[in-house]
C-alpha cells in the first residue's frame with residue numbers, strides 16, 4: 001500500500017519584512033498564493049527510512065535526514081511513537097532553491113502522506129503545528145489557496161480570492177540561499193528604520209475581487225533588492241518580462257525565480273515565449289492560482 005500527495009508551489013504577492021528579531025528570524029506580513037506547479041510525494045512501507053527523488057533538479061535534493069520530507073516523517077513518527085520505516089519518493093517539478101517553497105511542499109506532502117499511511121488521525125491543527133516546526137513556509141504548503149502569514153510567516157489566516165490569476169515563472173541558472181538573502185536584507189537595511197510589516201489593504205482587496213490590474217499595482221517584495229544585490233542578472237529577466245507586456249514583475253520570495261503576472265492564459269503564453277527567447281533564464285513555466293494545498297491523490 002502507498003499514499004501519494006500532491007503539493008503546490010507558492011508565489012508571495014506581498015512580502016513585507018520587519019527588522020531582524022533576537023532569534024534571527026524576521027517578522028513578516030507574507031501574502032502567499034498557491035500556484036499550479038506541483039511536487040508529488042509517495043510514501044510506502046519499507047525496512048527503514050529511505051528517500052528517492054526524480055525530476056530535472058533531483059541531483060540538488062539531499063537524500064538524507066536533512067530532507068524536509070524525511071524531517072516531516074520523523075516528526076510525526078516521534079509524536080505518535082511510530083517506527084518511521086518508510087520509503088519517501090519525491091517527484092519534483094518545483095525548482096530547487098528557487099523561492100517557490102519546493103522543500104516546504106515536500107515536507108507538508110510527506111507529513112500528510114505519512115499521516116494517512118500510518119492512520120495517525122492527526123488533526124489539521126496538529127499537522128499545522130508540526131509544519132511550523134519544520135519551516136516558516138511549510139504550514140502554507142499544507143493549507144494552499146491564499147493566506148496571510150504573520151510572525152515568521154507560519155501563523156496563517158486564509159484569504160478569499162475572487163478569481164484566477166495567471167502567472168509566468170522564469171527559473172534561474174542557479175539557486176539562492178534563503179538565509180543569505182535575509183542576511184543581505186539586514187546588510188542593506190543597516191542604519192535605516194525598518195517599519196512593522198503590515199499587509200496592504202489594497203492588495204487584499206485586489207485578491208478578493210480577482211482583479212489582476214489592481215493586484216499588479218499592489219504586489220511588493222521587500223526581499224527583492226537583496227535578491228537582486230546577490231544576483232544582479234535577475235534584473236535582465238525582469239526587464240524582459242516587463243518588455244513582453246507582463247502586468248507586474250517580481251522576484252518570488254527569496255528568489256531567484258522571477259514571477260510575471262499576466263491578464264489571461266493567452267498573454268501568459270506570450271510572456272513565456274518572449275522570456276524563453278530572451279536567453280535571460282534557464283527555463284520558463286506558466287501556472288495559475290490559487291489552487292488547493294496538499295491533496296491526497298491515492
Ligand SMILES: C[C@](O)(CO)[C@H](O)COP(=O)(O)OP(=O)(O)OC[C@H]1O[C@@H](n2ccc(N)nc2=O)[C@H](O)[C@@H]1O
Nearest residue numbers: 024025026028135136137138152153178179182253254
Ligand atoms: C522567503 C520565504 O520563502 C517567503 O515565503 C520564507 O520567509 C522563507 O521560509 P522558509 O524557507 O520556510 O524558511 P525557514 O526554513 O523557516 O528559515 C530559513 C532561514 O530564513 C531566514 N528567515 C526565514 C523566515 C523568516 N520569517 N525570517 C528569516 O529570517 C532565517 O535565516 C532562517 O534561518
Ligand SMILES: Nc1ncnc2c1ncn2[C@@H]1O[C@H](COP(=O)(O)OP(=O)(O)OP(=O)(O)O)[C@@H](O)[C@H]1O
Nearest residue numbers: 067068096097098099100101102103104106137178
Ligand atoms: N525536499 C527538498 N527539496 C528540495 N530541497 C530540499 C528538500 N529538503 C531539504 N532541502 C534543502 O533546502 C534547500 C532549499 O530548497 P528549497 O527548494 O526548499 O528552496 P526554496 O524554494 O527557495 O525555499 P523557500 O521558498 O521556502 O525559501 C535546498 O538547497 C536543499 O539543500
